[in-house]
Amino acid sequence: MAASKLQRxxxxxxxxxxxxxxxxxxxxxxxxxxxxxxxxxxxYTLVSDYYEFVGFENYQKMFGDxxxxxxxNNTFFYAVLFLPGAFIISxxxxxxxxxxxxxxxxxxxxxxxxxxxxxxxxxxVWAALMDSxxxxxxxxxxxxGLPRVNWFGNEDVVLxxxxxxxxxxxxxxxxxxxxxxxxxxxKNLYEAAALDGADHPLDKFFRVTWPMLGPTAxxxxxxxxITAFKLFDTVAILTQGGPDRASEVFLYLAFLEGFxxxxxxxxxxxxxxxxxxxxxxxLVQALFSDRNVHY
Amino acid sequence: MAQLTLKNIKKSFGDTPVLHDxxxxxxxxxxxxxxxQSGCGKSTLLRIIAGLEQPDSGDVxxxxxxxxxxxxxxxxxxxxxxxxALYPHMSVGENMAMPLVMASLPLYARLPxxxxxxxxxxxxxxxxxxxxxxxxxQLHIDHLLDRKPAQLSGGQRQRVAxxxxxxxxxxxxxxxEPLSNLDAKLRVQVRSEITELHASSGxxxxxxxxxxxxxxxxxxxxxxxxxxxxxxxxxxxxLFSDPANLDVAQFIGSPEINITAGESRAGQITIGxxxxxxxxxxxxxxxxxxxxxxxxxxxxxGLVAAHAPKQGHMVTFTKRLIEDLGxxxxxxxxFAHAPDGIIRIRAQKSDAYSNAGMLAQSEALEVMLNPNQxxxxxxxxxxxxxxxxxxTRAEMA
Numbered sequence: 001m002a003a004s005k006l007q008r009x010x011x012x013x014x015x016x017x018x019x020x021x022x023x024x025x026x027x028x029x030x031x032x033x034x035x036x037x038x039x040x041x042x043x044y045t046l047v048s049d050y051y052e053f054v055g056f057e058n059y060q061k062m063f064g065d066x067x068x069x070x071x072x073n074n075t076f077f078y079a080v081l082f083l084p085g086a087f088i089i090s091x092x093x094x095x096x097x098x099x100x101x102x103x104x105x106x107x108x109x110x111x112x113x114x115x116x117x118x119x120x121x122x123x124x125v126w127a128a129l130m131d132s133x134x135x136x137x138x139x140x141x142x143x144x145g146l147p148r149v150n151w152f153g154n155e156d157v158v159l160x161x162x163x164x165x166x167x168x169x170x171x172x173x174x175x176x177x178x179x180x181x182x183x184x185x186x187k188n189l190y191e192a193a194a195l196d197g198a199d200h201p202l203d204k205f206f207r208v209t210w211p212m213l214g215p216t217a218x219x220x221x222x223x224x225x226i227t228a229f230k231l232f233d234t235v236a237i238l239t240q241g242g243p244d245r246a247s248e249v250f251l252y253l254a255f256l257e258g259f260x261x262x263x264x265x266x267x268x269x270x271x272x273x274x275x276x277x278x279x280x281x282x283l284v285q286a287l288f289s290d291r292n293v294h295y
Numbered sequence: 296m297a298q299l300t301l302k303n304i305k306k307s308f309g310d311t312p313v314l315h316d317x318x319x320x321x322x323x324x325x326x327x328x329x330x331x332q333s334g335c336g337k338s339t340l341l342r343i344i345a346g347l348e349q350p351d352s353g354d355v356x357x358x359x360x361x362x363x364x365x366x367x368x369x370x371x372x373x374x375x376x377x378x379x380a381l382y383p384h385m386s387v388g389e390n391m392a393m394p395l396v397m398a399s400l401p402l403y404a405r406l407p408x409x410x411x412x413x414x415x416x417x418x419x420x421x422x423x424x425x426x427x428x429x430x431x432x433q434l435h436i437d438h439l440l441d442r443k444p445a446q447l448s449g450g451q452r453q454r455v456a457x458x459x460x461x462x463x464x465x466x467x468x469x470x471x472e473p474l475s476n477l478d479a480k481l482r483v484q485v486r487s488e489i490t491e492l493h494a495s496s497g498x499x500x501x502x503x504x505x506x507x508x509x510x511x512x513x514x515x516x517x518x519x520x521x522x523x524x525x526x527x528x529x530x531x532x533x534l535f536s537d538p539a540n541l542d543v544a545q546f547i548g549s550p551e552i553n554i555t556a557g558e559s560r561a562g563q564i565t566i567g568x569x570x571x572x573x574x575x576x577x578x579x580x581x582x583x584x585x586x587x588x589x590x591x592x593x594x595x596x597g598l599v600a601a602h603a604p605k606q607g608h609m610v611t612f613t614k615r616l617i618e619d620l621g622x623x624x625x626x627x628x629x630f631a632h633a634p635d636g637i638i639r640i641r642a643q644k645s646d647a648y649s650n651a652g653m654l655a656q657s658e659a660l661e662v663m664l665n666p667n668q669x670x671x672x673x674x675x676x677x678x679x680x681x682x683x684x685x686x687t688r689a690e691m692a
């Protein structure tokens with residue numbers, strides 16, 4: 001009898017202990033998501049008190065909407081531009097810095113600086129640099145006889161320009177992640193590899209570095225993908241989705257629908273779709289990262 | 296055939312010298328241990344032989360050929376690392392195949408996924424598989440080839456590391472404390488396996504360890520290093536019974552050799568009340584090394600007297616503590632004339648031994664020293680040898 005009493009007391013204590021965290025998760029995540037979901041089933045607009053439930057009409061509209069398709073298309077195209085660079089350039093810089101002895105910490109700080117800056121402010125600096133008329137970049141291009149580029153005004157170029165700015169801001173972050181991964185590779189594996197004959201840089205990379213970086217690489221890939229889909233600040237500040245919706249990416253469209261056109265119901269549906277994509281990435285990360293840890 | 300020669304190797308890390316002018320010859324097929332405390336430079340020396348470190352000056356020769364400019368893989372050596380350094384993402388078979396893959400395939404065929412689709416890769420495949428199979432059978436790990444290192448026990452990992460080293464058919468086999476990560480029981484077993492491996496392969500072995508027992512039991516010759524200096528190279532017996540200086544005497548032997556102060560004067564050495572007729576040819580204080588097993592306690596009931604009483608010299612000893620080691624006892628105490636110095640005596644039990652009897656023994660014991668088994672060292676720690684008899688000296692002159 002005493003045992004079961006103790007057991008009940010312990011169970012109560014356990015619930016009591018998880019209560020604060022549960023409440024926080026409910027208030028911060030679950031309840032807002034539920035509200036967004038409920039909102040996505042209505043035709044609620046910010047400018048009218050009257051609204052009614054319209055079922056899944058907003059979702060239907062979304063999949064038939066050319067604007068939505070365009071935004072999704074832009075986002076994926078941008079991600080394809082951004083991701084390989086965010087991954088490969090960071091990895092190359094990390095490996096190069098790792099082999100430096102003297103200037104390693106200085107270089108680390110220099111590459112990490114963009115991460116510490118406010119992207120919204122830096123976007124304005126980039127706007128000045130990439131200005132089609134007076135920008136330093138175009139002037140330099142001209143100096144070498146290259147054609148001037150209309151960085152933000154040309155529909156075919158604008159996503160590239162945005163990708164360059166995002167790369168600049170994320171490479172330092174990914175590099176630090178890769179450096180942490182590289183540092184954790186035991187040195188004697190490279191020594192064993194040297195004795196075994198794997199002393200060519202390519203052999204070292206493919207036989208030791210790359211397999212041992214597996215978990216780090218997965219993490220970098222997933223977080224960078226999420227960053228790519230989260231693209232918003234530079235679009236809002238520099239292009240407002242233009243020219244001619246060429247840089248209207250997913251999150252910017254959701255923002256437009258909600259806070260410019262006041263279609264909160266439709267915007268909520270878009271946001272939930274976005275949440276779904278991010279959730280997929282997180283799922284991939286959770287499923288595969290454990291499998292890539294070997295030791 | 297592989298004769299390894301180290302010539303005047305010097306190495307420092309920054310301002311810290313770690314190796315001072317080390318020269319050592321390892322004969323073909325010989326098993327030589329580099330032994331010393333941690334930080335003595337033994338691992339650095341091994342890494343210099345392997346080519347993982349470059350010496351500041353000096354030369355590494357294999358069969359008379361300088362290896363300084365040769366990459367580690369071109370030195371025809373294999374090395375087993377202390378923590379094995381197995382590739383955790385590869386199976387046992389892939390780990391062992393690594394040296395063969397590297398040696399038998401051109402670079403393009405070694406790139407990811409190219410081995411199975413390039414002609415060169417396919418051609419080398421059977422040869423690689425055969426090599427791995429042969430060695431894995433020899434080491435009894437052929438049932439583990441598909442496992443990852445993380446799924447193996449310490450002893451199995453050890454064998455895989457040995458296998459990866461053996462598979463390339465090296466001439467010189469380097470081992471860096473390969474037993475230190477194994478438990479005590481396994482260590483004894485693997486110790487004999489390595490000795491057998493050496494005997495059956497006939498390779499030249501260089502074995503680094505901090506454990507004098509490993510060094511003494513396994514090797515033909517032992518090289519004792521201390522703070523980057525090579526103190527003595529010799530057979531295990533040389534190092535034990537004929538050490539060049541006090542440091543060697545103290546490092547080799549367990550329990551450690553006893554050191555007590557004595558006085559040398561006019562062909563006599565004084566230890567407490569004992570006068571030993573030994574002529575060191577020098578006058579002044581000397582340090583006397585007495586191995587714990589050479590002191591006998593003839594008057595103690597239950598202990599075997601190692602030497603007949605007439606050979607020895609009696610000294611008064613105060614016992615403090617007795618440790619029972621099974622077949623023998625370790626008596627801790629001090630000589631009456633030097634109560635601060637700790638002296639240990641290792642004595643064999645006889646049939647009459649009993650705990651109560653031992654404890655009832657009075658604190659002051661008469662112990663006996665055998666003058667032929669004492670080692671003498673000067674104040675600088677160098678060995679002092681008794682001067683040979685005057686008659687012999689005259690003959691030699």
